[in-house]
Amino acid sequence: MKRIVLDINGLDLGEQVFYDASYEFLKKHSDLEITLIGNTQYIKTKEDLKNLILVNNNLKFTDPKNIRMSLKENTSMNEAITGVVEGKFDGVISGGDSGSYISSLTFKSGRIEGISRPAFMPIITALNGRKLLLTDVGANLEVKPENLHEWAKLASVFSSIMFNIKNPDLTLLNIGTEEYKGFEYVKEAASLIKNDSSLNYIGFSESRNLLKGEFDVAIVDGYGGNLILKSYEGAVLSFKDSIKESALKKLKTKIGLLLLKPVFIDIMKKLDYRNIGAAWVIGVKSLALKIHGSSDQKAIYSALTQMYDAIDKNLISELNKVKNV
């Protein structure tokens, strides 16, 4: 029996969507138990499912910026993480404050041996369908060469296990492909990664090639990763809105838009922020997924699918071996 815990406080749409997504997911997966921790009193339950457990805990962080205090508070997020650390659950999902989440996970669950800084890592689908791991996307603004090297190792193992890829193609994102370009720490990271025989390094890549499906793993500092991810999101949405607005002005283009609708639906499904909205916390000893505060039922369902799959593939024990590589 797999066991997933969800911290259900902190989502724009409220707690009900967690219940609905979990209920729907459990209908398809009988070897799973889901625990929802948070403000459960207003949740409208459907039928009594034995493997869908509600735990009431209204407590949110008093001040998410005060990490020291936050770690001590018995919030729904901390209760969920503690449950995972104590072995009650196999993985945790939360839509709460990112900073509190990664701090609490680092402190309570601990870092994987040899990993100095946990990071956020979304799974992105390139336009040719290839799955791409991008890390970090915002947890670590300032980084050292070793951080990038460690994430490269974790993400490569992740790619191998989750997508069944042998020797994942790994790149460092930089402002140019020439070896002499970029910050010193990026060049030093490139040299560390190149000399690591467990990694299949293909050199620097530019952010303009992110969605072309040319690699499996892309490593970058948290500042750069955050800017890139949000630029892509912004560009695609702006471009789509702009086509729509412009097309609706004339009958001919209106018909064109109607005929092209299946194409747009298909592409937007690939690039859906509800998939990108989820990011793995890598580098800690537990399976932990962060979902966007604006997540809806579909986004939570997608997060449950990822977590279920990770537990099924025994991902965390493989990641814990990274130190020995």
Next chain:
Amino acid sequence: MKRIVLDINGLDLGEQVFYDASYEFLKKHSDLEITLIGNTQYIKTKEDLKNLILVNNNLKFTDPKNIRMSLKENTSMNEAITGVVEGKFDGVISGGDSGSYISSLTFKSGRIEGISRPAFMPIITALNGRKLLLTDVGANLEVKPENLHEWAKLASVFSSIMFNIKNPDLTLLNIGTEEYKGFEYVKEAASLIKNDSSLNYIGFSESRNLLKGEFDVAIVDGYGGNLILKSYEGAVLSFKDSIKESALKKLKTKIGLLLLKPVFIDIMKKLDYRNIGAAWVIGVKSLALKIHGSSDQKAIYSALTQMYDAIDKNLISELNKVKNV
């Protein structure tokens, strides 16, 4: 009589496109003299235009990475810049090595008083048509709060003069809109800019909103700006290619694509890399425009338009006054 000099070495498409674009431009502007410096021997000239002057100089930099040596070489780029400094020309355009260009301009032309670091600044068209100045996009990876403040002042004046905008809306690009987010230098820059009564600061913006047309000037470090610009370029091109590829698979969507064609042409024209490909060098005492190495005739024509306009509006004397603000 306005006088523009073009360094015509260093373009993927060769020297002829410079001549063709200049010839075309001069047909529409009789109060202008254009000088082309570079490998002129194979240029096919059309008719003898008095105000289109060719100066042969085959010399390129021996090693663009060796800045000290490059500054001394009598390359076409250096000859063009020296001509501007000596007052022979009102502005320079080059498609050569970016690093050499900005170094040579800084050294030979000098910095505007009070400006410590020149930067690259492209003009971008948002999807609602609003013109946006983005700086820096790659000249300065590491920055200080003062650098961001100085660029904010230059770009605001630029926006006022070139686009006739009163109190341009100015933003700092950051990983979040909350005041406590981001690097310390960004927060310090925010405080400097907020306290500068000559600037109309609207707070932090995220890179996802770049093309929404919410501001006139966006300031960011060169590393972030470079990643953002290339991400937008990559996203738009990938999205467009993907629509096309997917649409061509079925007759219905093929027709849809055909009907929507004018919409795509319209939007791509707005977002055309041949416009974004050009970036102003701000912070030096001369008018200098950098064009992309892959520029074609249209891109050069567009650069000539920008430079002609800047000379016409006496932009450089307004920028030189920034120190007094």
